[in-house]
Amino acid sequence: MTLTIDVARDKWGLTEEQRMIRDMVRDFAVSKVEPRASEIDKNCRFPVETFEEMAELGLMGLPISDAYGGGGADYLSYAIAVEELARVCASTALSFAAHTSLVCLPLSMFANEAQKQKYLSRVASGQCLGAYGLTEPNAGSDAGGTQTTAVRQGDHYILNGAKIFITNANYADVFIATALTEKGAGTKGISAFVFEKNTPGFSLGAKDEKLGMRGSDWGTLQFDNAVIPAENLVGEEGQGFKYFMQTLDSGRISIGALGVGIAQGALDKALQYAQERKQFGKAISEFQAIQFMLADMAMETEAARHLVYNAARLKIAGQPFGKEASMAKLFASEVAMKASSLAIQIHGGYGYTKDFPVERYYRDAKLCEIGEGTSEIQRMVIARHILKG
Amino acid sequence: MSPFNIVVFVKQVPDNTKLKPEQLTGNSLPKEGVDMIVNPFDEYALETALRLKEAAGAEAQVTVISLGAASAKEIVKKTIAAGADAAYLLSDPVFLSGDSTSVAYALSGALKQLVPDAKIAVFGTLSLDASDGQTGPKVAELLDWASLTTCKNAEIVDLETLNVWRETERGIEQYTMALPGVICMMKCDYELRTANIKGVMKANKTEIPLKTPAELALEPALVGAAVATSQSENVWPRPAKTAGIKVDGSADAKAAVDKLIAYLRENKVL
Ligand SMILES: Cc1cc2nc3c(=O)[nH]c(=O)nc-3n(C[C@H](O)[C@H](O)[C@H](O)COP(=O)(O)OP(=O)(O)OC[C@H]3O[C@@H](n4cnc5c(N)ncnc54)[C@H](O)[C@@H]3O)c2cc1C
Numbered sequence: 277m278t279l280t281i282d283v284a285r286d287k288w289g290l291t292e293e294q295r296m297i298r299d300m301v302r303d304f305a306v307s308k309v310e311p312r313a314s315e316i317d318k319n320c321r322f323p324v325e326t327f328e329e330m331a332e333l334g335l336m337g338l339p340i341s342d343a344y345g346g347g348g349a350d351y352l353s354y355a356i357a358v359e360e361l362a363r364v365c366a367s368t369a370l371s372f373a374a375h376t377s378l379v380c381l382p383l384s385m386f387a388n389e390a391q392k393q394k395y396l397s398r399v400a401s402g403q404c405l406g407a408y409g410l411t412e413p414n415a416g417s418d419a420g421g422t423q424t425t426a427v428r429q430g431d432h433y434i435l436n437g438a439k440i441f442i443t444n445a446n447y448a449d450v451f452i453a454t455a456l457t458e459k460g461a462g463t464k465g466i467s468a469f470v471f472e473k474n475t476p477g478f479s480l481g482a483k484d485e486k487l488g489m490r491g492s493d494w495g496t497l498q499f500d501n502a503v504i505p506a507e508n509l510v511g512e513e514g515q516g517f518k519y520f521m522q523t524l525d526s527g528r529i530s531i532g533a534l535g536v537g538i539a540q541g542a543l544d545k546a547l548q549y550a551q552e553r554k555q556f557g558k559a560i561s562e563f564q565a566i567q568f569m570l571a572d573m574a575m576e577t578e579a580a581r582h583l584v585y586n587a588a589r590l591k592i593a594g595q596p597f598g599k600e601a602s603m604a605k606l607f608a609s610e611v612a613m614k615a616s617s618l619a620i621q622i623h624g625g626y627g628y629t630k631d632f633p634v635e636r637y638y639r640d641a642k643l644c645e646i647g648e649g650t651s652e653i654q655r656m657v658i659a660r661h662i663l664k665g
Numbered sequence: 666m667s668p669f670n671i672v673v674f675v676k677q678v679p680d681n682t683k684l685k686p687e688q689l690t691g692n693s694l695p696k697e698g699v700d701m702i703v704n705p706f707d708e709y710a711l712e713t714a715l716r717l718k719e720a721a722g723a724e725a726q727v728t729v730i731s732l733g734a735a736s737a738k739e740i741v742k743k744t745i746a747a748g749a750d751a752a753y754l755l756s757d758p759v760f761l762s763g764d765s766t767s768v769a770y771a772l773s774g775a776l777k778q779l780v781p782d783a784k785i786a787v788f789g790t791l792s793l794d795a796s797d798g799q800t801g802p803k804v805a806e807l808l809d810w811a812s813l814t815t816c817k818n819a820e821i822v823d824l825e826t827l828n829v830w831r832e833t834e835r836g837i838e839q840y841t842m843a844l845p846g847v848i849c850m851m852k853c854d855y856e857l858r859t860a861n862i863k864g865v866m867k868a869n870k871t872e873i874p875l876k877t878p879a880e881l882a883l884e885p886a887l888v889g890a891a892v893a894t895s896q897s898e899n900v901w902p903r904p905a906k907t908a909g910i911k912v913d914g915s916a917d918a919k920a921a922v923d924k925l926i927a928y929l930r931e932n933k934v935l
Binding site: 292293295296297299300303304307332333334335338342347348349 | 739742743746859860861862863865866868869
């Protein structure tokens with residue numbers, strides 16, 4: 277427990293609760309998460325121990341009601357938690373975000389009471405991890421092109437198909453996924469299901485090696501006549517696509533927070549290095565060229581943070597936030613890319629080695645431009661909002 | 666049976682590792698424009714109290730008392746997040762005008778008023794800002810309790826007795842302390858706990874009562890500057906360390922020793 281009060285504590289207009297959660301997560305991130313960051317990246321190892329510790333701290337269902345084992349905090353507190361984790365280890369932040377905003381959140385929004393008792397309470401309390409299956413080999417940006425099918429047979433649905441690039445796949449016990457229940461009905465033929473790992477006919481396929489986010493697990497979900505009880509249909513048949521898209525609106529706020537965290541972390545490292553590294557008889561931070569890079573990184577990181585916090589606040593207030601979430605996600609992703617690239621530039625050749633963490637930030641940042649809707653998709657979403665007026 | 670009551674005293678202090686030389690002027694350390702933290706030894710005091718509470722069983726309670734500006738409320742709330750059961754902030758401008766004597770009077774009065782059946786009072790041995798190490802022992806004196814400073818660990822023997830370990834220049838000393846008593850902690854070997862979300866949410870809902878001298882039935886004549894026996898006059902930065910000399914004795918050891926002695930005499934060390 278570090279009982280620090282930041283001088284700039286009111287700069288972001290945070291409530292006392294949000295500040296306390298930020299400080300608590302920062303403390304945990306620095307003491308437990310950062311020391312493992314490089315090793316899990318190098319070995320592509322999912323840090324089970326970190327997630328056990330996070331469950332103990334009550335972080336795994338942070339924005340979910342305590343009636344279901346969650347933390348009962350607001351969505352901005354959750355975004356800040358993602359940011360603080362990403363500042364030291366983006367992989368950990370990504371797995372946390374996928375579990376929380378892509379599994380806990382839709383279950384809390386769309387599942388019925390029995391499903392909440394059975395599944396939400398387990399994921400929100402951190403008893404087990406969750407994974408969200410939308411993307412398929414032939415349905416990425418075009419998630420409406422889902423090919424996995426679900427055919428009703430008596431009390432069950434029989435699922436066939438595959439989901440790829442699914443975060444937490446190999447460590448999750450609770451899954452939610454989309455499948456086509458009515459062919460030819462377009463996105464209105466897609467339904468959502470919640471199910472467990474031991475579902476008959478369900479298995480985990482091979483996983484690809486990643487460029488970045490290597491300490492975050494991902495994998496393939498395989499359905500070969502998988503038998504899912506009819507009671508595991510989430511909400512109404514044919515509404516799954518809508519539920520999953522609404523989930524992504526909220527999820528994008530957390531990917532924005534992930535980008536802000538990466539950018540801030542890259543800036544932290546660059547600031548430190550620039551003041552330590554001496555060339556031509558002085559610290560390189562005394563060169564204007566370096567100062568300008570640092571200034572840009574700081575300005576853009578703050579701007580991205582404002583967008584992310586604003587989107588989270590709109591969501592808390594019950595206002596529409598889809599456009600703002602897309603803007604925050606897109607902008608923060610690009611800021612994370614630029615800041616991590618500049619951080620390497622400031623480190624020079626050392627930044628290109630694995631001895632310094634900035635190359636990891638650079639590789640991790642790229643995910644932000646792809647996951648939960650690519651940058652192109654975000655621009656389409658934003659354009660759609662502003663064109664409709 | 667009334668609960669086994671433990672009181673922890675914590676203080677908000679400026680983070681002196683982040684103070685800039687230009688902030689070190691006037692007659693006290695700045696209370697604004699710098700990160701404020703809980704005095705590091707007080708974090709060990711809180712941790713020790715929470716451990717004693719756990720060892721004493723379900724009936725035990727930890728109450729935090731702090732004296733400071735209203736802005737210390739947030740730090741006091743964090744002690745609730747970490748596991749304290751209740752907390753009070755003695756906040757009145759008059760409190761802040763005193764020294765360790767008047768602070769000790771206020772704190773001992775607060776303890777008597779707020780937790781009359783307290784068995785143990787835990788302090789940090791020193792504060793980062795005042796660093797006089799007097800508050801705990803003075804409170805013990807005013808309460809007529811036993812007291813030990815520079816403690817490293819404490820364990821409950823029974824509800825009337827503590828085992829206490831002190832670290833001194835001579836080594837470790839072990840004491841048996843008859844309660845009630847005051848223990849003043851330094852950095853301990855145990856890890857500080859991390860607050861969890863339940864604690865944070867509870868802290869957020871907890872009101873920290875602000876207490877004035879009148880509410881604590883303190884004698885106005887004994888509060889603040891009225892009874893202070895010392896007054897800080899000036900604060901200035903520590904002079905930068907200057908490099909010493911290097912004496913090479915590899916060629917001629919005797920000449921080197923002579924040179925060293927001359928240097929030490931010159932600087933009035935010998
Ligand atoms: C690390 C990681 C974790 C992931 N975790 C999950 C997860 O947990 N669950 C999940 O369901 N998915 C997950 N994904 C998948 C991710 O959501 C998809 O990769 C993403 O939506 C893009 O789909 P795609 O890969 O099929 O690319 P494609 O859709 O094939 O896109 C290829 C390129 O074409 C562009 N493009 C596509 N359509 C258009 C258009 N209409 N106009 C202009 N440009 C277009 C894209 O922007 C992109 O540049 C994860 C991905 C990664 C990298």
